[in-house]
Structures are given as C-alpha cells and as structure tokens.
Amino acid sequence: MKRLGLTVNAGIFCVLLTLNVLGHPMQNDSIHRKNSLGTNINSSYDEQNPILSVDGKVLYFTRKNHPENSGGKKDKGDIWFSRLGEDGNWEKAERLKGPINNKNYNAIIGFSKDGKLMYLQNHYSRDGGATKTQGVSVSKLIAGQWTFPEKLTIAYYYNKSDNPSMRISEDGRVMLLSIESYDTKGAEDLYVSFRNRDNSWSQPTNLGGLINTEFQEMTPYLGKDNITLFFASNGHGGYGSRDIFISRRLDNSWKKWTKPTNLGKSVNTKGVELSYHLPEGDYAYYISTQNSEGFGDIQRHRITEEIKKPDNLIDLELLDNIDSINATAQEPELPNINVQKTDRVIAILGKVVNANDLKQPVRALLSYRQIDGGDQVESTYSNDSSGTYQVSLKEGYSYHLTVSAEGYMSTEERITVSQTNAPSVQKYYLLTPLEVGTTVNLKNVLFERGTSNLLEDSYNELNSVIKMMQENPNISIELRGHTDNQGSGKLNLELSQKRVDVVKAYMVEKGIRNFRITGKGFGGTRPIASNASEDTRKLNRRVEFTIVKN
Missing domain, CATH: 2.60.40.1120 (Carboxypeptidase-like, regulatory domain)
Structure with missing residues (x-):
C-alpha cells in the first residue's frame, strides 16, 4: 500500500478543463492504475516534480531518498531523467550527473525558451554543502553539459516553510512561488515575482485571499497564456489530502481571480495530487499517491483539444503589458x-x-x-x-x-x-x-513558546488595534486565545487564557477602557485547521478578536 505522507517540494502543473469536463468525472481508482508511467519511471521511492524538456523528449523529475542519490538514502532529492524512446515509451530513468545534484534538495523549476538555461530551486555551494542563503539558481547548457548553478537575485526573498515550491513561466518572465513569508495568510501561500531587465527578480507579492487560504497552497504553475493558474491545495475542499485547482487572473493586480475550481475525479483522488504539468502534446503529467508504486508516482492522462481551449473570462484590456506589474x-x-x-x-x-x-x-x-x-x-x-x-x-x-x-x-x-x-x-x-461579528486574526501577535510572554514584534499590530478602538469609541471586542491540541488540554486552556489576559492588560495600559475588552481562552477546542501535522497545527495557535458591539 502507498504511504500518504508525501513531502512536497518543487512542482508544476497545467491543464485547461471546461466545466463540462469537470462535471463528468470518471472512477479515479481505475484511472490512476492506468495512468501510471510504470517502473521505468516510478520506483518504491518518492517521485516528485515532473517537468519536460522544451523539445518534449526528456522527462525530468526529483527522486527522494534513493541510495544512488548524492546523499544516499538520507538525500532529500536528486534530479533524474528519462528519454522518450522511438517506440513512444519512456526509457529507464537515470540520475542526472554533474553539479546540478548535491546532498541538498534539487529540483528543476523551468527552462528558457531555447532550452539552454535550466532554473533550479535553492542556491548551491561549491563544496556541495548547505548554503546560508535562499532562492533560485540557473545553470547553462554548454557543450552538452550543465554548468555549476549560479544564484539569481530575488528582492527581499524570505521563506520559512520546509516545503517551498516554485515554477517559472514558459516565457521566462514570471515566477510563481509557494512559500511561507512575511504576509502569508496561513501555511504556504502563492506569490508572484517578475523578471527585471537586468535578470534580477522583483519582490514576491502575495496573490491574495481568493487564492490563498489558512491552509496550504502549493506547486503553482502558470499556463502559457500567463493568465491561467494551477495549484494544489488542502484549503479549498476536495476529494483527498491535496487536490489540484484551476483559476484565471482577471486583471494585472495579480490579486483578482476567478473562484478556484477543482479539476475533478479524473485527476484528484483520496490521496495527494500535486505538480500538474501540461507541455505541448497529448498528455498531462502530475504526481499522485493513489495506487502508486512508491510514495509519490508520476501519472499522465490524455488531454483533448477541447480541454486545451481556455475560456474567455479575462478583460484583455487590463493585461496589455505584463511589464507594468512589478508590484x-x-x-x-x-x-x-x-x-x-x-x-x-x-x-x-x-x-x-x-x-x-x-x-x-x-x-x-x-x-x-x-x-x-x-x-x-x-x-x-x-x-x-x-x-x-x-x-x-x-x-x-x-x-x-x-x-x-x-x-x-x-x-x-x-x-x-x-x-x-x-x-x-x-x-x-x-x-x-468594522461590523459586529467580524473576526480579525492577529497573525503577528506572537508569544515565546509555551509562555504568555509577548514577543517584541507583536506590539506594532497591537498598537494598530488600539488606534482603531481610539478612533471608534463605540466598539467593544472579545479577545480569543487558541492553542493546538498537543499536550494537556487543561494546561492549553490555562495558557490561552493567560495570553488573552496579557494582550488585554497591554491595551488597557495604553488607554482603552477595561469594560470595552472581554477575553476568553479556548485552548485547543476551536481549531481552524487539522492538528495532524505541524504545518497545520501552527494555524491553530492564534489570538484573534471579534467585534461584539459597535
């Protein structure tokens, strides 16, 4: 049986599905058995992040913990490849030789249009060890060999997720990122960055609340039209652990999107689906843990011409110049x-x-x-x-x-x-x-672990709440403290109440009348995310306020 604990890294996906197709899903168990690329590609190890070369003749992917990897069975992931045989079948996969693979996580996030540049997740050190910086790198194809990857500059790039994923658009001008950064709404959020003329990249901008949830949005891919977005998420509902969704950009703010639509049972299952990728040709490729050979396996399914046609939802007058959106x-x-x-x-x-x-x-x-x-x-x-x-x-x-x-x-x-x-x-x-019933999550109000001691960075957001109450003297709020479900339920309840009391005391000290603030700790009784993993448990550890009078 397949384990579902898939570790996510880089990924890409693209398929244009019509509502008619989404409305008529097939039985996914038989589909996913049929769609597996077989043992030439898939193994008892974890396959991730499928991406085809520009000419469509080489399938690259990341394989985790394989004994032939640079770091052996403890290796987080090396890049492997398979060539398309003359009979139309993929040949036995081989590990990519050269400086591209090291003991760290290695994944391809895109190619230049001529196929001579390979963009890679993470920075590289000459000695193959860990690096102190974050970001992406690029390698050049010279005389049939890929050169040592050199890092690219992304303005103010910062990620604290263990599972980032990225993808560069087909035209090389846009980068989509799944990271946990400064203004992330929950776990991993989707961001966009744009290439400047000097080949540096602009500061990543959050795609906003229509796409991002308080859960995980991962493995983004931008269609060839630079309008159609595909991503995996466990925050928009679905059939299993993570499903793949489609949305389309409505203007050049990169924050207005159509409502994300599930790609249906022809793709998504009770397992994990990630990294959907539609190159030129008849097949789409993606990762699934359903009926797979190992942890995550590469699947493919045939795409019709009707599915490839995008619908006309976009005001094209708002998208006449992609270079104008370095936000x-x-x-x-x-x-x-x-x-x-x-x-x-x-x-x-x-x-x-x-x-x-x-x-x-x-x-x-x-x-x-x-x-x-x-x-x-x-x-x-x-x-x-x-x-x-x-x-x-x-x-x-x-x-x-x-x-x-x-x-x-x-x-x-x-x-x-x-x-x-x-x-x-x-x-x-x-x-x-500021309406009665509105709840605001104070994401930057943070405490020392296991204590009610406020961290220094918390005061800016608390001061904003104080200013709001000073400007709106009729408003009263209820503070609510929450924890995850780890440890003693009684102690969690006590800790959440202490944190609420500390926040209230600070606001009263700054001049807000005591009667305008009530507060209660709920411990781990009101989760907004699953407590099954640390990635989602941290979403449950929060302080929020609800307007109870105005």
Missing part, C-alpha cells in the same frame, strides 16, 4: 539591502475594496510617509464609486503607508518603490469592515 509590496526589515535611489517618479495605482465583498469599492485615505531621505508625505483618496487611486512616488525610496477608511480596520505597511522598466505599478488593498 510594490511590503518591505521586510533586512540588513545590507541597498536599493538605488533615483529622481524618477513612478505612478502607484490600484484599488481599495471591502475584504468581505470584493465588488464593493471603499473610499480610503492612502498616506505615504517617506522614510529615507526626508519625511515627505504623499496622500491621496481612492475614488468613491470605483475604489481606484493613484499616487506618484520616487523610485528607490521606502515609505510607510497607512490605508484608512471610516468604518474599516486600517492597514499599515512599509513599501519600497523598486526599480522597474514600467512607468507604473499596481497594488490592491482589502479593508476589513
């Missing part, structure tokens, strides 16, 4: 990051909408205070009827931004106007309405 985003506090300052002015434009109703525009004040080079303030209001706004900021400078609107929870962030070849960049904001 500004939250800038982390990182040392030794120098952004070149210029006198060039960049137009920042976008939209402010209601987080609970994305069709409802919000009139908000956007105030940008220049952090470096003076205290200049630029302010603008978003339009009453459309929510759109525009402000001009200096390229290369950092700003502290506050977005506020009457009746809504304000949001603050630090942004940098990064170098871009376009005259404008776009950014959307979703404001949470």
Whole structure:
C-alpha cells in the first residue's frame, strides 16, 4: 500500500478543463492504475516534480531518498531523467550527473525558451554543502553539459516553510512561488515575482485571499497564456489530502481571480495530487499517491483539444503589458539591502475594496510617509464609486503607508518603490469592515513558546488595534486565545487564557477602557485547521478578536 505522507517540494502543473469536463468525472481508482508511467519511471521511492524538456523528449523529475542519490538514502532529492524512446515509451530513468545534484534538495523549476538555461530551486555551494542563503539558481547548457548553478537575485526573498515550491513561466518572465513569508495568510501561500531587465527578480507579492487560504497552497504553475493558474491545495475542499485547482487572473493586480475550481475525479483522488504539468502534446503529467508504486508516482492522462481551449473570462484590456506589474509590496526589515535611489517618479495605482465583498469599492485615505531621505508625505483618496487611486512616488525610496477608511480596520505597511522598466505599478488593498461579528486574526501577535510572554514584534499590530478602538469609541471586542491540541488540554486552556489576559492588560495600559475588552481562552477546542501535522497545527495557535458591539 502507498504511504500518504508525501513531502512536497518543487512542482508544476497545467491543464485547461471546461466545466463540462469537470462535471463528468470518471472512477479515479481505475484511472490512476492506468495512468501510471510504470517502473521505468516510478520506483518504491518518492517521485516528485515532473517537468519536460522544451523539445518534449526528456522527462525530468526529483527522486527522494534513493541510495544512488548524492546523499544516499538520507538525500532529500536528486534530479533524474528519462528519454522518450522511438517506440513512444519512456526509457529507464537515470540520475542526472554533474553539479546540478548535491546532498541538498534539487529540483528543476523551468527552462528558457531555447532550452539552454535550466532554473533550479535553492542556491548551491561549491563544496556541495548547505548554503546560508535562499532562492533560485540557473545553470547553462554548454557543450552538452550543465554548468555549476549560479544564484539569481530575488528582492527581499524570505521563506520559512520546509516545503517551498516554485515554477517559472514558459516565457521566462514570471515566477510563481509557494512559500511561507512575511504576509502569508496561513501555511504556504502563492506569490508572484517578475523578471527585471537586468535578470534580477522583483519582490514576491502575495496573490491574495481568493487564492490563498489558512491552509496550504502549493506547486503553482502558470499556463502559457500567463493568465491561467494551477495549484494544489488542502484549503479549498476536495476529494483527498491535496487536490489540484484551476483559476484565471482577471486583471494585472495579480490579486483578482476567478473562484478556484477543482479539476475533478479524473485527476484528484483520496490521496495527494500535486505538480500538474501540461507541455505541448497529448498528455498531462502530475504526481499522485493513489495506487502508486512508491510514495509519490508520476501519472499522465490524455488531454483533448477541447480541454486545451481556455475560456474567455479575462478583460484583455487590463493585461496589455505584463511589464507594468512589478508590484510594490511590503518591505521586510533586512540588513545590507541597498536599493538605488533615483529622481524618477513612478505612478502607484490600484484599488481599495471591502475584504468581505470584493465588488464593493471603499473610499480610503492612502498616506505615504517617506522614510529615507526626508519625511515627505504623499496622500491621496481612492475614488468613491470605483475604489481606484493613484499616487506618484520616487523610485528607490521606502515609505510607510497607512490605508484608512471610516468604518474599516486600517492597514499599515512599509513599501519600497523598486526599480522597474514600467512607468507604473499596481497594488490592491482589502479593508476589513468594522461590523459586529467580524473576526480579525492577529497573525503577528506572537508569544515565546509555551509562555504568555509577548514577543517584541507583536506590539506594532497591537498598537494598530488600539488606534482603531481610539478612533471608534463605540466598539467593544472579545479577545480569543487558541492553542493546538498537543499536550494537556487543561494546561492549553490555562495558557490561552493567560495570553488573552496579557494582550488585554497591554491595551488597557495604553488607554482603552477595561469594560470595552472581554477575553476568553479556548485552548485547543476551536481549531481552524487539522492538528495532524505541524504545518497545520501552527494555524491553530492564534489570538484573534471579534467585534461584539459597535
């Protein structure tokens, strides 16, 4: 029998399914037995991340813990390949020789259009050991051999997930990432980064709440149209542990998407499905643990011409220039990051909408205070009827931004106007309405492990809540503390109550009247995610508040 504890790393997938196809799934057990690529490809080890060469004649994938890997049975994953035989079948897989594989995790995330550049997950060290930096690398094909991978620059890249995955678009201009970063909503979220003319990459921008959930979004792939998104998730419902979904981009903010649709039982099963990939040709490739030979196996199934046709859901006038969407985003506090300052002015434009109703525009004040080079303030209001706004900021400078609107929870962030070849960049904001019953998860209110001692980084978010209550004196809130289900239920209940008491005490100390704040600890009795793994247990360890009076 197949184990379902698949460790996820890099992955890619692409298939364009119509609603008619999704509405008529086949019996997936027989499908997945038939779809397996067989023992020339699949083994009793963990196969991951299938990707075809540009000419479609070589299938690459990552194989974990194989004794022939660089690090032997403890190796996290080496790249293997199989050639397409003249009879149309895949030949016996071989491990890729050369500097591409080492004792760390190795995975291909894309090729250049001419097939002479191979993009790889992670950085490489010359001695083959662990690296101190994160990101992606590139190798060149010279005289039939792949060169030592050199790292690429991604502005402000940071990931704390053990299971990141990435994919570069077919045209080489867009990178999708599944990482846990500064503004992640839960576990792994999907982000987008854009290639600059100097071959560096822009700071990853979160794809927003229509795609990302408080669970895991993984193995993203962008279709050839740069509009159609495919990803695996356990946060949108489905048939099993992780299913593959499709969504389409509606504008160039990269935050407005169609509702993710499950690809149905012709692909998804009770097991884990990941890394869907549709190259040129008749077959789509993906990873499944259902009826497999080992942990994760590579499957394929035939795709019809009808399935390949995208539906016309997109306002193409909004997508006429992909180079105009090097979005500004939250800038982390990182040392030794120098952004070149210029006198060039960049137009920042976008939209402010209601987080609970994305069709409802919000009139908000956007105030940008220049952090470096003076205290200049630029302010603008978003339009009453459309929510759109525009402000001009200096390229290369950092700003502290506050977005506020009457009746809504304000949001603050630090942004940098990064170098871009376009005259404008776009950014959307979703404001949470201050309505009775609204619950806000204080994601950055954190404690020392197993204690009620607040970490220093918690105070910025707490101060924002205090400011909101000062500006809205009629609002009363209930603080709620939660833990996972590990350890003693009684101790968890006591710890969650202590944390609520600490948060309340801080807010009262800062001037909020005691009667406006109630609080209760619930221990591990109200999980919002599974407690089966650490990746999802940490989502249950949280402090939140609910508006109970306004």
